[in-house]
C-alpha cells in the first residue's frame with residue numbers, strides 16, 4: 031500500500047514528517063481549552079473539557095453513552111460550532127478559519143457511510159471537484175487501492191457495496207481532500223469483524239504516514255488495538271487521559287466500571 035508515497039496525494043504524506051512521534055512533550059495538533067456546551071435547564075453536554083491531541087498519533091475517545099464523545103468530536107471540525115477560543119488547530123482558533131477549509135483539513139468519517147449518487151469514482155472525486163480539481167483515473171485508483179478496494183470498484187454504484195466496502199469508499203473520499211486530521215465516530219460499529227479489521231489496519235497505515243486520528247469507539251478492545259492515547263469522558267467531563275497500555279490503571283470510579291464492563 032505505497033499509494034500515497036508519490037503522485038498527487040504526496041503532501042498528505044509529508045505532514046509531520048519530522049515529528050518524533052512521542053506524545054509526551056510533542057507538539058499538539060489540536061488543543062481543546064475549557065470547552066463547555068450547555069443545554070437547556072443548566073445541563074451540560076461538555077464541561078470545561080481541555081485536551082491536547084498529539085500530532086501524528088491515534089487518540090481514542092471512550093466513555094458511557096451520552097457522556098459527550100460525539101459532541102467533543104464534532105466540535106473539532108465545527109459540525110457543532112464551539113465558542114471561539116476553545117479549539118485550536120496548529121495553534122489557530124478554528125472558529126477563525128474558513129469552515130470548508132477546516133473540514134478539508136479535519137475530515138470526518140461517520141458510523142454509517144452515506145455515499146452520494148453515482149459511481150464509487152464519482153464519490154472519491156467529490157471533494158476535490160468542489161475546489162475545481164478533477165482527480166485523474168490514476169489518482170482515484172490510488173486512493174481506492176489505499177483503502178483496499180481493487181479496480182473493479184471504480185465504476186460500481188453505492189447500492190452494490192456492502193457496508194464495510196462503502197465505509198472504505200467513504201474513507202477514500204475523505205482522504206481525497208488530503209486531510210491532516212481524521213475524525214471517526216464509531217466507524218466500525220456497523221461492520222463485521224473482518225471489515226472492522228480492514229478499517230483498523232487503514233487507520234494504522236494512515237498514522238504511519240503522519241496522520242493525526244481521533245476516534246470515538248465503544249469498544250475498549252478496539253481502542254487498545256489502535257489508539258496510542260485514550261481520553262475517558264464521563265458525564266461531559268474528561269476524567270482521564272492515558273496511554274492506551276495504561277488504560278487498566280484508570281482511577282475514576284465510573285471510568286473503572288465502564289472499563290470493567292466493556293468489551
Ligand SMILES: Nc1ncnc2c1ncn2[C@@H]1O[C@H](COP(=O)(O)OP(=O)(O)OP(=O)(O)O)[C@@H](O)[C@H]1O
Pocket residue numbers: 069075093094095096097098099100101102
Ligand atoms: N443537539 C442537541 N440537543 C440537545 N441535547 C443534545 C444535543 N446533542 C447532544 N445532546 C445530549 O448531550 C449528551 C451527550 O451527547 P453525545 O452524543 O455527545 O454523547 P455520546 O457520548 O457521543 O453518546 P453515545 O455514545 O450514545 O453516542 C446526551 O445527553 C445527548 O442527549
